[in-house]
Amino acid sequence: MSVQVRIPSPLKSLTGGKDVIQSRGTTVGEVIQQVISSYPELRERLCDEKGQVRRFINIFLNHEDIRSMRNLDTPVNDGDSLSTIPSIAGGAEFTPDHRIFRHGISPQWAELKGKGLGEGKVFILGAGGLGSPAALYLASAGIGTIGIADSDVVDLSNLHRQLLHFTNDVGREKVRSARAKLKALNPGVKVRTYETRVTSENVREIIRPYDVIIDGSDNFPTKFLINDACYFEKKPLVLGGILKFYGQATVFHPWYKGPCYRCILPDPPPPGSVPSCQEAGVIGAIAGIIGMIQAFEAIKLLSGQGDPLIGRFLVFDALDMTFSEFNIVRNENCPLCGKDASITQLVDYQQVCQA
Amino acid sequence: MDFTREQLERYSRQIVLPEVGEQDQAKIRSGRVLIVGGGHLSSAATMYLAAGGVGKLGIVDSHPVTHRDLRGQILHTVSSLGENRAESAAKMVGRINPDISAKAYPIQLGGEKTADILKDYDLVLECSGDFHTRYLVNDACVLMEKPLFIAEMAGDWGRAMSVYPGQGPCYRCVFPKPEADGIARKGTGDANALGGMVGLIQAAEIFKFFVGKGDLLRGEILLWDGFRMRFHRKRVERDRECALCGEHRTITRLVGNEGSYEAAV
Numbered sequence: 279m280s281v282q283v284r285i286p287s288p289l290k291s292l293t294g295g296k297d298v299i300q301s302r303g304t305t306v307g308e309v310i311q312q313v314i315s316s317y318p319e320l321r322e323r324l325c326d327e328k329g330q331v332r333r334f335i336n337i338f339l340n341h342e343d344i345r346s347m348r349n350l351d352t353p354v355n356d357g358d359s360l361s362t363i364p365s366i367a368g369g370a371e372f373t374p375d376h377r378i379f380r381h382g383i384s385p386q387w388a389e390l391k392g393k394g395l396g397e398g399k400v401f402i403l404g405a406g407g408l409g410s411p412a413a414l415y416l417a418s419a420g421i422g423t424i425g426i427a428d429s430d431v432v433d434l435s436n437l438h439r440q441l442l443h444f445t446n447d448v449g450r451e452k453v454r455s456a457r458a459k460l461k462a463l464n465p466g467v468k469v470r471t472y473e474t475r476v477t478s479e480n481v482r483e484i485i486r487p488y489d490v491i492i493d494g495s496d497n498f499p500t501k502f503l504i505n506d507a508c509y510f511e512k513k514p515l516v517l518g519g520i521l522k523f524y525g526q527a528t529v530f531h532p533w534y535k536g537p538c539y540r541c542i543l544p545d546p547p548p549p550g551s552v553p554s555c556q557e558a559g560v561i562g563a564i565a566g567i568i569g570m571i572q573a574f575e576a577i578k579l580l581s582g583q584g585d586p587l588i589g590r591f592l593v594f595d596a597l598d599m600t601f602s603e604f605n606i607v608r609n610e611n612c613p614l615c616g617k618d619a620s621i622t623q624l625v626d627y628q629q630v631c632q633a
Numbered sequence: 634m635d636f637t638r639e640q641l642e643r644y645s646r647q648i649v650l651p652e653v654g655e656q657d658q659a660k661i662r663s664g665r666v667l668i669v670g671g672g673h674l675s676s677a678a679t680m681y682l683a684a685g686g687v688g689k690l691g692i693v694d695s696h697p698v699t700h701r702d703l704r705g706q707i708l709h710t711v712s713s714l715g716e717n718r719a720e721s722a723a724k725m726v727g728r729i730n731p732d733i734s735a736k737a738y739p740i741q742l743g744g745e746k747t748a749d750i751l752k753d754y755d756l757v758l759e760c761s762g763d764f765h766t767r768y769l770v771n772d773a774c775v776l777m778e779k780p781l782f783i784a785e786m787a788g789d790w791g792r793a794m795s796v797y798p799g800q801g802p803c804y805r806c807v808f809p810k811p812e813a814d815g816i817a818r819k820g821t822g823d824a825n826a827l828g829g830m831v832g833l834i835q836a837a838e839i840f841k842f843f844v845g846k847g848d849l850l851r852g853e854i855l856l857w858d859g860f861r862m863r864f865h866r867k868r869v870e871r872d873r874e875c876a877l878c879g880e881h882r883t884i885t886r887l888v889g890n891e892g893s894y895e896a897a898v
Binding site: 291411414415418419420434435437438439441444445446462463464465522523558559560561562563564566567570571574575578583584585586587590592596597598599600601603 | 705848
């Protein structure tokens with residue numbers, strides 16, 4: 279059987295720049311073995327020392343997780359496509375243990391009885407590459423209240439992608455710079471700023487007054503913290519991630535339906551499995567596209583209109599300008615929202631290293 | 634390449650990419666983009682093109698900034714109310730990145746004037762939201778062999794199409810008449826708060842074009858359904874009967890103040 283194996287752009291350096299590899303085999307396992315024999319550098323990413331496919335590698339056959347079928351023994355047909363989807367935080371990259379099941383009935387979204395935009399309150403974690411476009415567009419759309427948390431000051435290297443900050447803001451607190459821009463755009467918007475690191479101590483209290491939470495963070499510990507806090511506070515979370523030319527977005531709202539972050543990635547990647555914590559660079563417009571998608575998802579959640587990205591994992595690859603969608607559903611063994619949940623309070627994860 | 638230390642720092646997160654070295658940043662810097670339309674379709678695109686270091690940006694718009702514009706047009710602020718949108722946009726570009734040369738054209742494009750302006754640019758980002766202007770710019774770009782990146786929006790639907798003259802279909806090949814298609818006819822439709830999405834996708838395409846990396850949208854249009862948050866791509870072909878780039882051309886020059894659309898039909 280001839281199968282297309284799709285390589286996401288963060289891994290393309292290992293396949294000589296190819297994003298689609300033609301491979302052959304009768305099962306997923308055979309196809310993967312053939313790919314690895316042609317591209318030995320992929321072996322380390324996909325397999326452990328014993329040659330077994332890594333626990334954190336997720337493989338989709340035609341957009342469904344092979345684990346919801348017969349795993350590596352799943353038979354393939356001519357023309358099928360296999361994908362691997364790395365999870366990204368901003369500087370780091372990682373391939374998570376996805377649990378993908380068939381998507382259920384599409385949500386009757388109006389059940390949430392959304393508020394009007396003018397009464398809506400959106401909290402944005404981070405005034406950086408994702409938070410900037412999200413905040414600007416939410417302010418211009420007429421959202422009632424925007425909360426924004428960031429403990430950093432503006433650096434010259436931020437400016438190519440963080441459009442809340444201009445050249446003469448270098449050295450200024452990001453949240454102050456953000457407030458000025460949002461007020462200039464829409465004096466009617468209420469802006470609440472939190473010039474602090476968001477931690478397990480303060481996060482639940484900070485997000486409690488808000489209707490929708492947007493994740494604009496760039497590291498795994500913060501993404502897990504905000505995911506858990508949103509679960510405990512029953513808030514919908516609009517997740518985003520960018521790396522190089524690559525972006526991802528989805529909405530978690532497990533109290534309504536669909537998975538949480540831990541359903542698809544139970545724990546932050548262990549230290550050492552993440553190639554680098556150095557900020558890996560990104561094209562500013564890619565951050566803009568993902569941040570804007572996050573703003574639009576927040577608006578949809580508030581207005582109760584449209585079909586939000588709940589249970590839908592959107593993957594954007596700007597190099598070939600493709601948007602792909604993978605179905606994600608709740609993992610009943612999820613340590614946070616599963617039936618025998620082991621996580622009952624917020625966990626502080628060590629930053630694997632400082633960004 | 635003579636980037637200053639400050640410039641290297643400003644673009645450092647871009648230059649660190651394996652696809653974008655210092656040489657590529659220099660290519661971006663020598664890029665000259667004419668942006669037609671200073672409204673919501675072009676707002677985010679203009680800001681990211683400036684922030685990313687595209688050396689010269691021209692902005693064409695004959696309208697003033699109104700209260701209604703501030704909804705969805707992050708390029709303008711309340712202090713620019715009443716000011717021409719092209720001029721307001723050029724000022725914003727200066728605040729974002731002083732390295733960029735920004736030129737405002739506070740006029741309605743038409744006829745030969747279009748060619749006069751276009752000759753100073755490498756390519757055009759068409760965000761006018763007006764079908765007369767879109768056909769005019771398409772004609773001008775094909776006649777002058779300049780790549781054209783079109784962003785359109787109607788209601789919740791957005792569309793991106795790029796025209797590489799001589800190498801694939803032009804806008805007229807696919808949409809010979811505006812009546813043939815809702816988006817082509819209505820242009821921007823209602824001012825959608827997030828109309829900038831498609832323009833921004835085209836801005837990403839323009840960066841790829843300048844650095845020569847990745848696969849550009851050639852011979853395909855990208856459709857965006859905002860409310861479902863779904864993206865579709867559709868193949869489009871060159872039309873041998875196209876009045877502009879087909880075998881029996883009837884449009885050979887730019888005429889009229891409202892664009893050449895009337896002249897062609």
